[in-house]
Amino acid sequence: MRKCYNWLFVAGAGVLVVVGILIFHYAILPIIVHKQVAETLQLNNGTDAWDRFVNLPVPLYFRVYIFNLINPDAVARGEKAIVKEVGPYVYKETREKFNLQLFDDNDTVRYEERTKFEFDAKLSHPLTEDDYIQPTNPTAPIVYSIVERLPEVSFLSELLDPGFKAMFGDRYGLTLNVTVRQLLFDGVEAKCPPNGTIVNRLVCSAIHNFPLVKVGRRLPNGDLSIAILRFKNETSGGVFEIYRGNHDFEKIGMITSINGAPTVDNWPGERCNLVSGTYAESLIKPFLTMDSKFSFYDDDACTASPMSGDSEETVEGIDCLKFTPASSFLSPVTDHPENYCYCPGSIGGLTQGTACLKKGVMDISPCQGT
Numbered sequence: 001m002r003k004c005y006n007w008l009f010v011a012g013a014g015v016l017v018v019v020g021i022l023i024f025h026y027a028i029l030p031i032i033v034h035k036q037v038a039e040t041l042q043l044n045n046g047t048d049a050w051d052r053f054v055n056l057p058v059p060l061y062f063r064v065y066i067f068n069l070i071n072p073d074a075v076a077r078g079e080k081a082i083v084k085e086v087g088p089y090v091y092k093e094t095r096e097k098f099n100l101q102l103f104d105d106n107d108t109v110r111y112e113e114r115t116k117f118e119f120d121a122k123l124s125h126p127l128t129e130d131d132y133i134q135p136t137n138p139t140a141p142i143v144y145s146i147v148e149r150l151p152e153v154s155f156l157s158e159l160l161d162p163g164f165k166a167m168f169g170d171r172y173g174l175t176l177n178v179t180v181r182q183l184l185f186d187g188v189e190a191k192c193p194p195n196g197t198i199v200n201r202l203v204c205s206a207i208h209n210f211p212l213v214k215v216g217r218r219l220p221n222g223d224l225s226i227a228i229l230r231f232k233n234e235t236s237g238g239v240f241e242i243y244r245g246n247h248d249f250e251k252i253g254m255i256t257s258i259n260g261a262p263t264v265d266n267w268p269g270e271r272c273n274l275v276s277g278t279y280a281e282s283l284i285k286p287f288l289t290m291d292s293k294f295s296f297y298d299d300d301a302c303t304a305s306p307m308s309g310d311s312e313e314t315v316e317g318i319d320c321l322k323f324t325p326a327s328s329f330l331s332p333v334t335d336h337p338e339n340y341c342y343c344p345g346s347i348g349g350l351t352q353g354t355a356c357l358k359k360g361v362m363d364i365s366p367c368q369g370t
């Protein structure tokens with residue numbers, strides 16, 4: 001009998017230990033881990049987390065693919081274009097925050113960020129920045145899209161062709177023959193002489209003065225230099241304010257405002273412009289699960305996309321959750337009416353009846369410039 005009691009006691013103690021371990025593992029340990037993680041991630045001047053926040057320690061790589069138009073003469077005769085993709089031309093992207101301001105009362109940090117692009121010769125090999133490419137001339141689409149947005153001058157489109165000829169001289173055609181570096185960063189020059197024809201001056205003036213055109217830059221002699229990515233190099237994407245996670249760790253990294261407002265003004269509709277409550281790429285809240293829902297503000301698209309858990313992966317030995325934009329993002333308005341504010345109006349041949357783009361395509365010119 002006595003022995004039996006002992007066994008019961010041992011078994012009872014065993015159960016207690018197991019329960020204790022379970023409580024520790026499932027209830028107490030997460031709290032300790034949560035607290036430790038929170039303490040290491042909160043954004044406070046002088047901490048490692050702060051240094052990682054100010055200078056993103058891992059480089060990002062921006063891969064550019066260019067479509068060479070290989071049958072410009074046939075296209076000029078009205079035949080279908082044949083394009084050949086070349087690339088990737090790889091640029092290393094480093095991001096640095098500046099103009100940092102900490103607010104303790106409401107637990108936020110305000111900052112600007114500049115991105116620097118540098119050509120990565122090794123990752124681009126055997127391609128080089130000095131390769132000659134024959135893309136379609138970007139000027140004509142830029143000017144046509146300006147004209148498209150200004151219905152009162154649409155009659156001008158008939159007159160534009162001579163304007164381009166005056167700007168590019170002998171080099172004008174459907175394609176350019178320029179180096180990758182010229183097209184992306186150094187600039188392709190276009191003539192804008194004071195004694196040019198009216199149409200020549202009109203095209204130059206449109207590119208100089210239309211606020212959405214970020215790719216053109218006026219040279220000291222009045223001529224124009226057109227480079228597709230130059231405006232993104234070493235420029236600030238705006239003033240961001242986010243939560244630092246000291247008061248409410250659940251909100252760490254969450255954007256409160258961009259340029260002082262809870263919305264941006266790139267799109268014709270409040271929903272597409274809403275940024276407060278979304279996350280910038282510099283800091284996403286931890287402890288996500290596959291079911292977590294959050295939105296991610298992307299500087300290149302100038303809007304926040306809802307994200308959803310995609311898969312579990314292992315990257316360099318670390319277990320990761322992979323999130324991708326939710327399928328509702330870039331879905332046609334017919335399925336997701338809330339996407340109406342991404343509709344660009346009419347784009348010949350590409351748009352559907354509702355004047356919206358097909359699934360997976362987005363016109364980012366309202367934010368990136370034409």
Ligand SMILES: *[C@@H]1O[C@H](CO)[C@@H](O)[C@H](O)[C@H]1NC(C)=O
Pocket residue numbers: 045046100101102
């Ligand atoms: C962080 O601390 C350093 C050293 O005390 C100071 O120079 C710097 O201005 C502080 N940064 C911010 C954003 O307050």
Ligand SMILES: *[C@@H]1O[C@H](CO)[C@@H](O)[C@H](O)[C@H]1NC(C)=O
Pocket residue numbers: 103105106108241256
């Ligand atoms: C935080 O405080 C600063 C300075 O008072 C203020 O400009 C900012 O709007 C505040 N942000 C929020 C989200 O309250």
Ligand SMILES: *[C@@H]1O[C@H](CO)[C@@H](O)[C@H](O)[C@H]1NC(C)=O
Pocket residue numbers: 116117118119185186233234
């Ligand atoms: C970006 O700007 C920096 C500083 O002006 C310059 O050194 C760098 O070469 C530029 N990047 C490219 C790809 O032109």
Ligand SMILES: *[C@@H]1O[C@H](CO)[C@@H](O)[C@H](O)[C@H]1NC(C)=O
Pocket residue numbers: 132134177178
């Ligand atoms: C492009 O220009 C370069 C340098 O002037 C020249 O060597 C090359 O043959 C040209 N390519 C084409 C396709 O016109």
Ligand SMILES: *[C@@H]1O[C@H](CO)[C@@H](O)[C@H](O)[C@H]1NC(C)=O
Pocket residue numbers: 193195196197
């Ligand atoms: C405009 O002036 C430049 C130099 O001043 C001259 O070379 C050019 O031929 C002139 N063009 C026209 C269309 O008069």
